[in-house]
Amino acid sequence: xxxxxxxxxxxxxxxxxxxxxxxxxxxxxxxxxxxxxxxxxxxxxxxxxxxxxxxxxxxxxxxxxxxxxxxxxxxxxxxxxxxxxxxxxxxxxxxxxxxxxxxxxxxxxxxxxxxxxxxxxxxxxxxxxxxxxxxxxxxxxxxxxxxxxxxxxxxxxxxxxxxxxxxxxxxxxxxxxxxxxxxxxxxxxxxxxxxxxxxxxxxxxxxxxxxxxxxxxxxxxxxxxxxxxxxxxxxxxxxxxxxxxxxxxxxxxxxxxxxxxxxxxxxxxxxxxxxxxxxxxxxxxxxxxxxxxxxxxxxxxxxxxxxxxxxxxxxxxxxxxxxxxxxxxxxxxxxxxxxxxxxxxxxxxxxxxxxxxxxxxxxxxxxxxxxxxxxxxxxxxxxxxxxxxxxxxxxxxxxxxx
Amino acid sequence: xxxxxxxxxxxxxxxxxxxxxxxxxxxxxxxxxxxxxxxxxxxxxxxxxxxxxxxxxxxxxxxxxxxxxxxxxxxxxxxxxxxxxxxxxxxxxxxxxxxxxxxxxxxxxxxxxxxxxxxxxxxxxxxxxxxxxxxxxxxxxxxxxxxxxxxxxxxxxxxxxxxxxxxxxxxxxxxxxxxxxxxxxxxxxxxxxxxxxxxxxxxxxxxxxxxxxxxxxxxxxxxxxxxxxxxxxxxxxxxxxxxxxxxxxxxxxxxxxxxxxxxxxxxxxxxxxxxxxxxxxxxxxxxxxxxxxxxxxxxxxxxxxxxxxxxxxxxxxxxxxxxxxxxxxxxxxxxxxxxxxxxxxxxxxxxxxxxxxxxxxxxxxxxxxxxxxxxxxxxxxxxxxxxxxxxxxxxxxxxxxxxxxxxxxxxxxxxxxxxxxxxxxxxxxxxxxxxxxxxxxxxxxxxxxxxxxxxxxxxxxxxxxxxxxxxxxxxxxxxxxxxxxxxxxxxxxxxxxxxxxxxxxxxxxxxxxxxxxxxxx
Numbered sequence: 001x002x003x004x005x006x007x008x009x010x011x012x013x014x015x016x017x018x019x020x021x022x023x024x025x026x027x028x029x030x031x032x033x034x035x036x037x038x039x040x041x042x043x044x045x046x047x048x049x050x051x052x053x054x055x056x057x058x059x060x061x062x063x064x065x066x067x068x069x070x071x072x073x074x075x076x077x078x079x080x081x082x083x084x085x086x087x088x089x090x091x092x093x094x095x096x097x098x099x100x101x102x103x104x105x106x107x108x109x110x111x112x113x114x115x116x117x118x119x120x121x122x123x124x125x126x127x128x129x130x131x132x133x134x135x136x137x138x139x140x141x142x143x144x145x146x147x148x149x150x151x152x153x154x155x156x157x158x159x160x161x162x163x164x165x166x167x168x169x170x171x172x173x174x175x176x177x178x179x180x181x182x183x184x185x186x187x188x189x190x191x192x193x194x195x196x197x198x199x200x201x202x203x204x205x206x207x208x209x210x211x212x213x214x215x216x217x218x219x220x221x222x223x224x225x226x227x228x229x230x231x232x233x234x235x236x237x238x239x240x241x242x243x244x245x246x247x248x249x250x251x252x253x254x255x256x257x258x259x260x261x262x263x264x265x266x267x268x269x270x271x272x273x274x275x276x277x278x279x280x281x282x283x284x285x286x287x288x289x290x291x292x293x294x295x296x297x298x299x300x301x302x303x304x305x306x307x308x309x310x311x312x313x314x315x316x317x318x319x320x321x322x323x324x325x326x327x328x329x330x331x332x333x334x335x336x337x338x339x340x341x342x343x344x345x346x347x348x349x350x351x352x353x354x355x356x357x358x359x360x361x362x363x364x365x366x367x368x369x370x371x372x373x374x375x376x377x378x379x380x381x382x383x384x385x386x387x388x389x390x391x392x393x394x395x396x397x398x399x400x401x402x
Numbered sequence: 403x404x405x406x407x408x409x410x411x412x413x414x415x416x417x418x419x420x421x422x423x424x425x426x427x428x429x430x431x432x433x434x435x436x437x438x439x440x441x442x443x444x445x446x447x448x449x450x451x452x453x454x455x456x457x458x459x460x461x462x463x464x465x466x467x468x469x470x471x472x473x474x475x476x477x478x479x480x481x482x483x484x485x486x487x488x489x490x491x492x493x494x495x496x497x498x499x500x501x502x503x504x505x506x507x508x509x510x511x512x513x514x515x516x517x518x519x520x521x522x523x524x525x526x527x528x529x530x531x532x533x534x535x536x537x538x539x540x541x542x543x544x545x546x547x548x549x550x551x552x553x554x555x556x557x558x559x560x561x562x563x564x565x566x567x568x569x570x571x572x573x574x575x576x577x578x579x580x581x582x583x584x585x586x587x588x589x590x591x592x593x594x595x596x597x598x599x600x601x602x603x604x605x606x607x608x609x610x611x612x613x614x615x616x617x618x619x620x621x622x623x624x625x626x627x628x629x630x631x632x633x634x635x636x637x638x639x640x641x642x643x644x645x646x647x648x649x650x651x652x653x654x655x656x657x658x659x660x661x662x663x664x665x666x667x668x669x670x671x672x673x674x675x676x677x678x679x680x681x682x683x684x685x686x687x688x689x690x691x692x693x694x695x696x697x698x699x700x701x702x703x704x705x706x707x708x709x710x711x712x713x714x715x716x717x718x719x720x721x722x723x724x725x726x727x728x729x730x731x732x733x734x735x736x737x738x739x740x741x742x743x744x745x746x747x748x749x750x751x752x753x754x755x756x757x758x759x760x761x762x763x764x765x766x767x768x769x770x771x772x773x774x775x776x777x778x779x780x781x782x783x784x785x786x787x788x789x790x791x792x793x794x795x796x797x798x799x800x801x802x803x804x805x806x807x808x809x810x811x812x813x814x815x816x817x818x819x820x821x822x823x824x825x826x827x828x829x830x831x832x833x834x835x836x837x838x839x840x841x842x843x844x845x846x847x848x849x850x851x852x853x854x855x856x857x858x859x860x861x862x863x864x865x866x867x868x869x870x871x872x873x874x875x876x877x878x879x880x881x882x883x884x885x886x887x888x889x890x891x892x893x894x895x896x897x898x899x900x901x902x903x904x905x906x907x908x909x910x911x912x913x914x915x916x917x918x919x920x921x922x923x
Contacts, residue, residue, distance in 0.1 A: 004543075005550065005582055007594050013581035020874045027722030029714045034704030037804035038728070038847035038859040044809035046852055082810040114810060152450065158821055159839045283452075284737055284840035318662045318686065319405055344439060344664055353449070356439050356663075358655075372449050376645035379484075380652060397655075399439045399663035400683060 044081060046148045048402055050089075051075035052118070054142040060205055063124035064171065066107065067138055070116050075143065080113045083149030085182035086175040086289075089120065090147035090346050095133050099342040099401070102130040103349075105263070105289065106149065107174035107206075109181035118146075121205065123171035150346050153263070153289040155179060155190050160259040161285060164190050165252055167243050167272055169197045169264025170205070175289060176263065177206050184217040193251050195243050197225045197268065201235065223251060242271060245278040263289035290349035294367050296329065297389040303365055304391060311362075311390045315341065316397050332364065332385035332394065342401035343385065350387035355398070359383045362394035406689040407433045407660075409915055410680055412667045413696030415443030415854070416901050417892035419650040420908030421694040421915075423481050426659030428916045433690065434654060435682060437666035442647030443696075443854055444861050445901060450841040452787050453735030455794070456642050457845070457853075458861060460611070460749065460776060461490060463630030464902035465637025472634065473902040477909065483649040487637035490781040493522040493529070495747040496607050498756045499771075499830050512744070512832040518756050520604055521747065524635040533601050540601035547595060547605070548632070550579060551625035558626070561876050562910075584622040584873040591621035603756035610751075610774070610798050612898050613727040613862040615762035620871040623897075638781045646901070667697075670706045677888045680706075692918065693888040694911045698856040698863070700725075716884045723870055725801065726862035726898070727765055728847040732795040732820040735841035740779040740791045744833040748780035752830040765798040768819050773797050775827045793835065795823045801847040801858020816844045856893075863893030872896055879910075886923075889914060 056068035071077040088103045108119035125131045138144070153175055155164065166176045173196055182188040198204045201224070210222045224238045225247065239247060252258050260281065262272055269288065276286060297303050307328050313335055314323045326335030333355060336343050346354040350370035359381045366373075370387035377383070385398065411422040414436035422434035440446060444458040464474030465487045471479070478485040498518035500507040510519040520536055522529055526548040534541035557580040583591055588609075592602045606616045608628055616624075639646050654661055662682065671679035671687065679689035695702060700720050703712045736743065753761050754771040764770030778785045778792040786792045807815050820842070828835050850859030864870060875882070875896040883889050889911040897903030 004594050004596055005546075005579060005591065008582040008586050008590065010578050010581045010585075013585035016585055016869065016871075016874050017877060019869050020878070023722045023869055024715065024719050027718030027720070029717045030721065031704055031709055031712075031717065032700040032720040033857070034701065036801055036851075036858050037807065038801045038851040039857075041804060041807065041809050041812050041848035042852035042859075045812065045848070084813050110810070156842055157817060158824070158836065159842045282737060282840075284838075318665060318682070319660075354439055374447050374449060374454055374644045375641040376447075376648050379641070379645065380648040382648065397661075400665050402664045402683070 044079075045083075047077070047081055048148070050081060050146050050148065051077040052080075052144045052146060054138050054140055054144060055117070057138065057140060060121065061203065063135065064121065064205065065135055065138075066119050066121040067134070067144075069118045069120065069144055069146075072143060080116060080118055081148050082113050083110055084154045085110055085178040085188055086154040087149035087151045088153075088175075088347075089118065089149060091120070091130070091134070092145045092147075093130060093133060095129060097340045098129070099337050099340060100130050101337075101345045101348070102293075103150070103290070103347055105153075105175040105178070107177050109178055109185055110187050111182070111185045121171060121174050123205075147346060150352065151290070153261070153287065155188055157189065159284065160190065160287070161257040162190055163253050163256065163258040164192055165248055165258055165260045166192055166194045167197075167248070167260060167262045167264070167268075168194060169243075169268035172264030172268070172289070173205050174263075176261070177209065180210065180213045180220045183219050184213050190219070192220045194220065194222045195225055195239075195247060195251065196222060197227060197243050197264070200226055200228045201238070221251075243268075243275065245275040248275070248279065257285060259285045259287065261287050261289075266292060290347050290351050291369060293348050294331065294370055294387055297365055297367060298329065300367055302368065307391050312393045313390065314393075314395045317341070317343070318400055326390070328390055330389070332383070332388045332390055332396070335390070336385070336398070344399050344401050345386055348386045350384050353384060355385045357383055357385050357399065358397040360395040360397060363391040364388035364394070365391050405687075407431045408690065408919065409433070409692045409694065410435065410688060410690035411694045411696065412680065413437075413443070413892070414441040414647075414651075414661065414663075415696045415892050416445050416647075416904035417895070417908035417911075418694065418696030419647060419654070420477070420905040421696070421891050421912040422659055422661070423483070423650050423653040423657070424909050424912030425694075425915060426654050426657035427481065428912070430916065430919060432654065432659040433688060434659060434661045435665045435667050435680065436661070436663050437855070438853070439663045440644070440647070441651045441661070441663075442643060445643035445647045447642035447644035448843070450733075450843060451735060453790070453792055453841050454642055455733045455735075455792065455843065456638075456778065458729065458731065459638070459643050459901070460774070460796070461631070461636030461638060461781070462487070462901055463627060463636055465489060465634075467634040470634060472630070472637070474637075474905065477902070477905045478649070481650060481653045483653045485646060485649060486640045488640050488782045489635055489637050490748050491524055491635040492748060493524055493631055493635070494607055494749045494751055495519070495521045496604060496751045496753065496756065497830050498753050501754070514830060514832045518604070522604065524632055526632060529632045533604060536604065537598050537601035540598050543592065543595035543597035544601065544605065547592065547597075547625060548629060550583060551629040553577075554580065554583070554622050554626050554629075561873065580622060583625070584620050584871065585868075586621055587868060588616040588619045588621050588624050600756070603758065606758040607751050609758040610761070611900070612866055613798060614866045615758040617759050618867050620866070620868055620873070623866065623872040638778075640782060643901075667706060672708075672711050675711070676885050691887065692915045694908070694915060695888060695890050696892040696908070698854075699890060699894050700857045701855060713884050719882065724865035724867060725857045726860045726865040727762075727798045728801045728858050728860045728862075729845070729850055730768075730797045730799040730819060730823070730847070731845045732823055733841075733843040733845070734793040734795070734824075734835065734839055735786065735790060736793060736835065736838040737790055737840045738838045739789060740777050743777070743791065743835065743838070744831065745777040745780055745791070748776060748778075750775050750831070752826060762798075766800050766802065768797075768799065768803055769822050770797070771826050773823050773826045775831070790840070795827060797823060799847060801851075801860060804847050812846075812848065816846050819846065820844045861893060862899040863895070864898075866898045872898075887918075
């Protein structure tokens with residue numbers, strides 16, 4: 001029996017190439033579309049850099065200011081990237097020859113970004129180079145360079161409970177202020193109970209703004225948790241002491257699941273994480289904003305002994321190789337920046353992986369809670385310099401700063 | 403000193419990685435430039451919480467069986483790259499939930515009323531017998547299709563060696579069946595083989611891996627792919643695709659090649675009507691003698707060249723060709739095991755209709771009920787921490803679905819799309835997923851546009867329509883290249899998308915480049 005495929009004509013093949021040729025020749029000799037809505041959205045939300053200017057400075061008590069930032073069309077930024085409430089901007093500065101960057105949560109609302117305004121609220125960090133510099137130098141008109149809005153500390157309705165207990169400490173209020181305003185604006189839909197830890201009534205950041213949001217929407221409740229023992233009367237809606245398991249339970253719904261979001265200083269995470277353990281919540285319901293810059297690796301129990309005080313790092317970026325000296329108490333990234341070498345950086349907490357680099361020789365220490373590397377990174381000697389601390393001299397290949 | 407290389411490779415997707423590794427191994431001074439901070443393009447991974455996700459890979463057909471290495475394993479061996487794969491000895495499960503008015507339905511093992519629910523095994527014989535069980539009378543045509551496909555691989559080598567034809571007439575004598583099969587669609591060929599329509603639909607389930615439905619997909623190429631999956635089953639990189647890409651990155655470095663990450667080519671420098679160098683990140687000039695480009699031609703011409711420097715034929719080609727379908731993927735880390743969730747299969751294709759052309763049509767909008775769900779733990783049991791599992795849900799979607807969506811609406815839009823896809827799967831499998839989501843990421847065409855830099859975010863290159871299918875692309879490869887020192891590789895080339903396909907195009911472009919150097923050109 002003849003194979004049934006013999007019924008298919010071979011000669012059809014002979015017309016394939018001429019047909020293809022003819023179709024090409026019929027194509028317009030013009031540039032094909034250089035954009036489409038997928039690209040428009042991708043570029044609008046993820047610009048490589050945003051060039052801004054300070055348009056207003058708001059004093060917020062001692063050692064804290066808010067900076068309103070607007071696009072600077074002269075340097076190429078026509079409009080601000082929209083963002084989901086909770087995201088951060090990485091700010092880039094050159095300070096006395098050092099190329100420094102830091103991540104700051106956006107304290108303004110997504111809606112305001114459409115009106116051309118971001119707000120960053122910066123509180124002085126003890127010994128902090130960047131916060132000191134910004135507080136001393138940024139004034140109306142100062143040019144500012146930031147990343148696209150980044151990070152994953154956002155409300156996600158498919159993942160998070162409808163009710164969220166937000167735990168803020170000090171300037172860790174910034175992403176929650178943005179989320180609360182987004183709820184009031186109708187851009188986010190969840191019920192927020194904010195337990196906000198401050199030293200005392202006067203040290204509360206955004207007290208009036210939070211009160212105004214509470215008035216505007218019944219989905220946001222704010223409870224101030226004041227740590228200083230004051231002789232004064234208890235104000236309505238405040239708690240004394242620290243954010244404990246008992247306090248969280250007092251405000252949490254008893255009969256339905258709830259999520260807990262945390263943002264604050266590292267000491268607060270250390271304290272509250274222990275408290276949360278008592279509540280035995282499924283892991284999916286606990287979300288931390290990033291840990292932030294890690295200091296003092298030698299304080300960690302698993303930090304090795306006999307580490308020299310200083311090391312040499314030989315780093316290649318594109319076609320330039322330099323050797324610099326730094327302290328083993330600094331991260332690889334900090335050492336490079338202090339030596340005037342610009343490196344890619346975003347979160348500075350190990351999480352985003354933007355600084356992903358190849359370690360060609362030497363050893364580093366990575367604190368346990370900063371480990372977000374991919375599995376294969378361990379096999380191929382890849383590190384995140386922002387949370388890697390040199391233990392020996394190093395040879396590194398680092399991507400270009402962008 | 404002016405920086406200069408023998409070869410500059412633009413883009414470290416799978417094609418660019420293969421090209422740079424092959425050139426570096428041949429002793430050419432090689433620079434690989436990549437706009438992202440890591441290699442691979444689609445072949446990567448990302449971490450959320452305690453989960454590491456695979457961005458786009460479903461399964462690799464190029465991983466063979468012990469003693470019978472597949473195309474990708476052979477490529478890794480040639481490169482001297484380390485690879486570790488996990489084999490999955492199943493093909494797919496196809497479920498078509500019952501619709502109102504369907505007559506031929508039944509209630510499946512999950513208690514869901516369906517019109518189709520099949521699990522296809524590996525092995526040509528087993529696959530064909532199973533097909534026959536479901537659709538009596540389909541065995542002969544199925545086994546015949548696989549037997550014909552056996553011969554295609556020899557034919558592909560012959561085409562590659564250049565002795566296949568001059569214009570096609572010679573080939574007609576040598577391999578008439580190949581000519582028949584590559585010039586006819588899946589539908590035409592399976593009809594000729596006498597395969598019942600219902601069996602054809604099951605046979606065609608993998609159409610979406612290349613984005614071409616049965617009425618437009620040439621029989622030869624589809625069968626090469628299906629043959630690959632059915633012969634030995636599929637493979638997955640144990641430590642995600644990031645491991646594969648880093649392995650090739652290492653080959654490049656170990657062989658003296660340079661790789662610059664976060665280094666986007668923003669301009670091609672022309673000298674005497676030919677590319678002579680590139681501008682990186684808008685500031686640094688690097689010169690080269692030959693170039694291999696892993697970029698999508700449409701954007702390469704727009705972003706890197708002056709219009710006057712683009713050959714007219716390239717513009718005509720770009721406008722004549724069709725941008726292929728894009729993707730929507732939902733990545734889930736869930737706090738239940740695969741067993742607790744009720745998964746028994748790695749790949750489940752859920753479709754509103756078993757006909758591939760109808761499935762293709764519904765990719766033009768969201769909410770269509772077409773969704774592939776993969777439970778990674780069914781292929782790699784320890785891919786996530788104890789007590790958890792990794793799921794990913796995929797819909798083919800045309801980039802056009804983003805029309806009218808503004809950046810500020812995108813977050814809400816994609817959450818709604820994801821919810822709809824998850825509910826489609828929950829319903830079709832009669833399981834519960836939503837309460838257990840611990841981590842979620844949602845990728846729509848803008849996400850793929852951001853990471854792959856392709857028109858409409860397609861990972862598939864140009865649509866492999868019949869007139870622009872694999873064999874015509876192979877036969878006209880050199881004629882289709884823009885300059886004699888600038889060759890394209892990647893999904894826009896002969897084989898469209900796929901890891902093995904992209905490695906092939908990169909290695910081929912590199913071989914031609916190496917040959918040109920040897921010939922002193």
